Amino acid sequence: MPDTLSKPKYEVCLVGSGGVGTIASLVLTKSALARVTVVLRSKYNYVSEHGWEIDSVDHGKISRWKPYRVVRSAVEAATVERTTNAENKDVRDHAGQVKEVEYDYVVVATKALPSLNPVAKMISPVITPGKTTVVVIQNGIGIEQDIVKAYPGNVVMSSVSHIGSEVQEPNVVVQVGKDASKIGPHLHGGVDDSISMAKARSFVEMYVAGGAHTCELVSDIQTARWEKLLWNGTFNTVCALMRMDVGEMQRSKGRETLLVPMMWEIWRIAEAAGHAMPQSIVQWMAYRLPDDCAYRPSMLLDLENGRPMEVDVILGNALAKAREVGVETPVLSVVYNLLVLEEWKIGQRTAGET
Amino acid sequence: MPDTLSKPKYEVCLVGSGGVGTIASLVLTKSALARVTVVLRSKYNYVSEHGWEIDSVDHGKISRWKPYRVVRSAVEAATVERTTNAENKDVRDHAGQVKEVEYDYVVVATKALPSLNPVAKMISPVITPGKTTVVVIQNGIGIEQDIVKAYPGNVVMSSVSHIGSEVQEPNVVVQVGKDASKIGPHLHGGVDDSISMAKARSFVEMYVAGGAHTCELVSDIQTARWEKLLWNGTFNTVCALMRMDVGEMQRSKGRETLLVPMMWEIWRIAEAAGHAMPQSIVQWMAYRLPDDCAYRPSMLLDLENGRPMEVDVILGNALAKAREVGVETPVLSVVYNLLVLEEWKIGQRTAGET
Numbered sequence: 167m168p169d170t171l172s173k174p175k176y177e178v179c180l181v182g183s184g185g186v187g188t189i190a191s192l193v194l195t196k197s198a199l200a201r202v203t204v205v206l207r208s209k210y211n212y213v214s215e216h217g218w219e220i221d222s223v224d225h226g227k228i229s230r231w232k233p234y235r236v237v238r239s240a241v242e243a244a245t246v247e248r249t250t251n252a253e254n255k256d257v258r259d260h261a262g263q264v265k266e267v268e269y270d271y272v273v274v275a276t277k278a279l280p281s282l283n284p285v286a287k288m289i290s291p292v293i294t295p296g297k298t299t300v301v302v303i304q305n306g307i308g309i310e311q312d313i314v315k316a317y318p319g320n321v322v323m324s325s326v327s328h329i330g331s332e333v334q335e336p337n338v339v340v341q342v343g344k345d346a347s348k349i350g351p352h353l354h355g356g357v358d359d360s361i362s363m364a365k366a367r368s369f370v371e372m373y374v375a376g377g378a379h380t381c382e383l384v385s386d387i388q389t390a391r392w393e394k395l396l397w398n399g400t401f402n403t404v405c406a407l408m409r410m411d412v413g414e415m416q417r418s419k420g421r422e423t424l425l426v427p428m429m430w431e432i433w434r435i436a437e438a439a440g441h442a443m444p445q446s447i448v449q450w451m452a453y454r455l456p457d458d459c460a461y462r463p464s465m466l467l468d469l470e471n472g473r474p475m476e477v478d479v480i481l482g483n484a485l486a487k488a489r490e491v492g493v494e495t496p497v498l499s500v501v502y503n504l505l506v507l508e509e510w511k512i513g514q515r516t517a518g519e520t
Numbered sequence: 521m522p523d524t525l526s527k528p529k530y531e532v533c534l535v536g537s538g539g540v541g542t543i544a545s546l547v548l549t550k551s552a553l554a555r556v557t558v559v560l561r562s563k564y565n566y567v568s569e570h571g572w573e574i575d576s577v578d579h580g581k582i583s584r585w586k587p588y589r590v591v592r593s594a595v596e597a598a599t600v601e602r603t604t605n606a607e608n609k610d611v612r613d614h615a616g617q618v619k620e621v622e623y624d625y626v627v628v629a630t631k632a633l634p635s636l637n638p639v640a641k642m643i644s645p646v647i648t649p650g651k652t653t654v655v656v657i658q659n660g661i662g663i664e665q666d667i668v669k670a671y672p673g674n675v676v677m678s679s680v681s682h683i684g685s686e687v688q689e690p691n692v693v694v695q696v697g698k699d700a701s702k703i704g705p706h707l708h709g710g711v712d713d714s715i716s717m718a719k720a721r722s723f724v725e726m727y728v729a730g731g732a733h734t735c736e737l738v739s740d741i742q743t744a745r746w747e748k749l750l751w752n753g754t755f756n757t758v759c760a761l762m763r764m765d766v767g768e769m770q771r772s773k774g775r776e777t778l779l780v781p782m783m784w785e786i787w788r789i790a791e792a793a794g795h796a797m798p799q800s801i802v803q804w805m806a807y808r809l810p811d812d813c814a815y816r817p818s819m820l821l822d823l824e825n826g827r828p829m830e831v832d833v834i835l836g837n838a839l840a841k842a843r844e845v846g847v848e849t850p851v852l853s854v855v856y857n858l859l860v861l862e863e864w865k866i867g868q869r870t871a872g873e874t
Contacts, residue, residue, distance in 0.1 A: 408861050418864040423857040496850030503777040504858075507762050510772040 174201040176270040176372065179243050179292045180233070181205045185331035186303055187275030188218055188339045190373075191233045192225060194273070197376035202233040203243045203267070210238045212336045222331075222341040224379050240291040243267065268294045271301055271369060278304040278479040285309070286316035295319055299365045303327050303347070305398055306479025307391055307487065310352040318356035321365045325349040326390040344379035350387030392436035393443055396451045398465075398480050399432050400425040403501050406465035406475065407508065413459040424497060426452050431495045435484055438491035472512050477505045528555040530624040530726065533597050533646045534587075535559045539685035540657055541629030542572055542693045544727075545587045546579060548627070551730035556587040557597045557621070564592045566690045576685075576695040578733050594645040597621065622648045625655055625723060632658040632833040639663070640670035649673055653719045657681050657701070659752055660833025661745055661841065664706040672710035675719045679703040680744040698733035704741030746790035747797055750805045752819075752834050753786050754779040757855050760819035760829065761862065767813040778851060780806050785849045789838055792845035826866050831859045 178200040180191045187204075194200040206213055217230035237243045246266045272292050274285050289300065299321040300313050310322050330343020349370050351362035366383060373381040384390060404424055405415055415421055429448045436443055455461070468475045481502040488495045532554040534545045541558075548554040560567055571584035591597045600620040626646050628639050643654065653675040654667050664676050684697020703724050705716035724737040738744060758778055759769055769775055783802045790797055809815070822829045835856040842849045 404858075408858065408865075410861065410865070414865070414868075415861075418861050420857070420861045420864075423860065424854070497854050500778070500851050500854035503774070504758075504762065506777065507764065507769075507772050507774045510774075511762075511764070511768070514768075 175199045176201070176368075177267060178202045178271045178273060179205065179240070179267075179269045179289075180273040180275060181240065181289060181292075182274060182276030183209070183213075184275065184277075184333050185339060185341070186327055186329055187273070188220070188333065189222065189224070189329060189331050189341055189345055190273060190275055190303060192220065192222075192228070192231065193345065193373055193376035193378050195233050195376070196225070197372045199372045199375060200271075201235075203235040203237060203269075204233045205237055205240055205243050207238070209337065210236065216337055219338045220341070221339070223343065224341060224345050224377060240289060243269075244291045265291075265294060267292075269298045271299050273301045273303065275303045277474070278306050278309055278476050279474050280309075280312065280478055282474055284312060286312045289313075290316070293317055293320065299323060299369070301325060301349070301369060304479070305394070305476050306483060307388075307395055308483035309479050314352065314354045314356065318354075321357050321362045322352040322354065323349060323362075323366050323369060324352050324387045324391070326387065326394050328394075346380045347373075347378070348382045348384045348387060348390045349373070350384040350390070352387065386441065388439075389436070389441040389443065392432065392439075392441045393447065395436075395480065395484060396429050396432055396443075396447065398463075398476075399484060399498065400428045400451075402463040402465045403477075403481060403505060404428075405463045406469045407501060407504055409466065409470070411459070411466075412455055412461045412463070413457050416455070416457045416459070421452055424501075428497045428501065431488070431493070431498050432484060435488045435491065435493045435495070438493050439487055469508060469512070472515055474512065475505065475509060477502065477509055481505065529553045530555070530722075531621060532556045532625045532627060533559065533594070533621075533623045533643075534627040534629065535594065535643060535646075536628060536630030537563070537567075538629065538631075539687050539693060539695070540681055540683055541627070542574070542687065543576065543578070543683060543685050543695055543699055544627060544629055544657060546574065546576075546582070546585065547699065547727055547730035547732050549587050549730070550579070551726045553726045553729060554625075555589075557589040557591060557623075558587045559591055559594055559597050561592070563691065564590065570691055573692045574695070575692070577697065578695060578699050578731060594643060597623075598645045619645075619648060621646075623652045625653050627655045627657065629657045631828070632660050632663055632830050633828050634663075634666065634832055636828055638666060640666045643667075644670070647671055647674065653677060653723070655679060655703070655723060658833070659748070659830050660837060661742075661749055662837035663833050668706065668708045668710065672708075675711050675716045676706040676708065677703060677716075677720050677723060678706050678741045678745070680741065680748050682748075700734045701727075701732065702736045702738045702741060702744045703727070704738040704744070706741065740795065742793075743790070743795040743797060746786065746793075746795045747801065749790075749834065749838060750783050750786055750797075750801065752830075753838060753852065754782045754805075756817040756819045757831075757835060757859060758782075759817045760823045761855060761858055763820065763824070765813070765820075766809055766815045766817070767811050770809070770811045770813070775806055778855075782851045782855065785842070785847070785852050786838060789842045789845065789847045789849070792847050793841055823862060823866070826869055828866065829859065829863060831856065831863055835859065 178194055183204050183206055191202050191204050195202050214236045217232040220228040220231055244265045244267055269292050272289050296319045301323045302309055303325040310324055313322050325347050327347040329345045331341035333339055351366040353359050353362050370381050370383040465475045532548055537558050537560055545556050545558050549556045568590045571586040574582040574585055598619045623646050626643050650673045655677045656663055657679040664678055667676050679701050681701040683699045685695035687693055705720040707713050707716050724735050727735040819829045
């Protein structure tokens with residue numbers, strides 16, 4: 167058994183151990199308040215044997231690091247680890263029916279691809295109704311709704327993470343940007359607000375105890391989401407569409423002709439949806455990076471590598487909200503429709519490969 | 521001397537001998553009404569020695585074909601051909617000052633790139649004020665204005681060509697689509713309408729006599745231009761931006777989400793500008809080609825080959841007209857701004873090469 171507390175305060179299951187998720191699993195483990203089980207799919211074989219090689223601006227260099235448990239699937243995470251094959255076999259027969267482990271928190275740090283990989287379905291084996299709190303650390307807008315719908319008696323929390331961290335093959339995690347996040351409860355009718363608030367507070371305390379750079383408990387996490395969307399809905403999407411890095415986008419004047427108008431559209435949707443931001447934030451978001459910035463946003467990397475992009479949660483859901491609240495989105499809509507064509511192309515290539 | 525009439529009815533200078541222009545020079549020559557001088561730049565050396573190899577759906581196969589004269593520049597076109605170097609030298613000293621050849625028609629069939637290669641300046645050596653009629657066979661909208669401004673006493677005509685014809689290196693012209701064009705005078709205050717009309721009629725008669733599939737004299741050539749823009753402003757631009765052929769654009773539903781809305785924007789600009797088209801034309805333009813059509817529009821080929829694109833005359837001028845007549849263009853404007861970024865990228869690469 168790994169060298170961790172035998173009786174931690176919280177059982178935590180983390181799904182999606184990329185750059186963001188792996189650092190989160192490290193922070194939660196270091197808090198000594200959590201026993202962390204991580205669900206890994208493609209990397210299971212390698213990481214369960216070798217662990218992670220971490221090089222972190224917050225935590226230093228750590229070699230062969232593993233959380234309490236690494237498993238292949240959410241179903242496996244819900245069962246107690248057996249030491250022999252025979253016993254394992256018994257457990258798998260009960261998979262999906264019996265929950266041997268009841269989790270206090272399930273942390274979702276996957277890429278947000280609701281149509282390919284819906285979160286509510288993905289985490290169902292590790293959810294105990296009325297008990298498990300779901301924490302989503304994902305991009306986009308409106309990502310909590312399907313979870314609330316599937317688990318109406320559970321607390322749902324949402325985290326907006328600003329962290330520069332990526333996985334390099336096969337098991338190296340390089341964190342160059344400090345882990346700064348805002349976390350808040352996603353209040354809904356199925357749970358008393360006081361309970362949602364208390365669960366959120368406990369999680370933030372645990373996350374701070376684990377040595378994150380900053381982790382702030384906020385009452386209105388949606389405003390933080392819209393704030394991040396000012397970047398993700400503009401630089402991230404148009405850099406992808408145009409195969410341009412941030413500096414090229416700025417030097418080409420695309421910032422002025424496209425991104426700033428898009429930012430104002432996002433700003434107006436957020437305002438109409440009850441999440442007003444100061445006007446000055448648009449200027450700040452648009453002009454905070456230098457013109458020689460060679461940063462290639464995540465959606466551009468996804469596009470270049472033929473991977474699915476987070477178009478739905480970043481633009482699709484924002485546009486649905488715009489229609490709901492009656493805000494015009496001429497530029498965002500066109501960029502969205504063009505990115506849908508890029509997704510179609512990626513889908514055609516993927517289909518051709520199988 | 522080439523085997524042509526020694527005393528033709530018209531002196532014609534043609535600038536821009538690509539797929540469209542070379543067939544036009546052949547048609548005009550075949551009419552036996554014109555003595556055609558063609559200005560060639562990069563291809564001068566090869567074509568002046570070997571002529572063109574033409575394979576045409578209208579004219580059959582013709583080997584080593586040359587017009588009456590092939591010259592290196594408009595300045596050279598304005599001077600009489602000398603047979604010795606000494607004489608040539610004398611003439612060049614007078615270049616731009618003396619016009620030894622006065623042209624009845626100057627036909628412009630270059631790609632329309634007003635900022636890189638303004639037509640009015642390009643043709644100035646072959647224009648005789650008050651005499652030479654300028655015929656533009658180019659894409660886009662508003663391309664006649666600069667010519668009228670530069671030569672206010674000259675007739676200007678404009679042709680909308682539908683011809684499938686391309687140059688394959690070094691000197692092969694393959695024409696697979698019949699040469700069907702509409703030609704009309706661009707009436708303006710500097711010339712009597714009756715004179716403009718008469719010059720246009722003579723040109724069309726000559727073009728028909730030369731064996732073009734069809735060449736129709738129309739009174740409102742601008743409506744024909746807007747009609748062609750329904751295609752060039754939509755399929756041509758978005759296929760380029762998305763690196764998709766026509767069939768991919770249709771199968772991906774980009775036609776419905778982007779192209780049809782753009783067509784209606786163009787339709788409304790044209791209507792407001794006094795060039796109303798039947799509503800049914802949008803449906804026809806959008807749905808006339810099959811979903812497996814692998815056609816790659818010209819702007820896509822330009823983009824893939826890092827060549828300048830006709831963004832200004834196809835979208836820029838249409839958007840300027842939209843502002844003038846007060847028509848909203850939400851989709852066209854975004855596609856235009858994105859293509860401007862593509863042009864910026866091409867410009868950056870070209871700058872890096874020199």
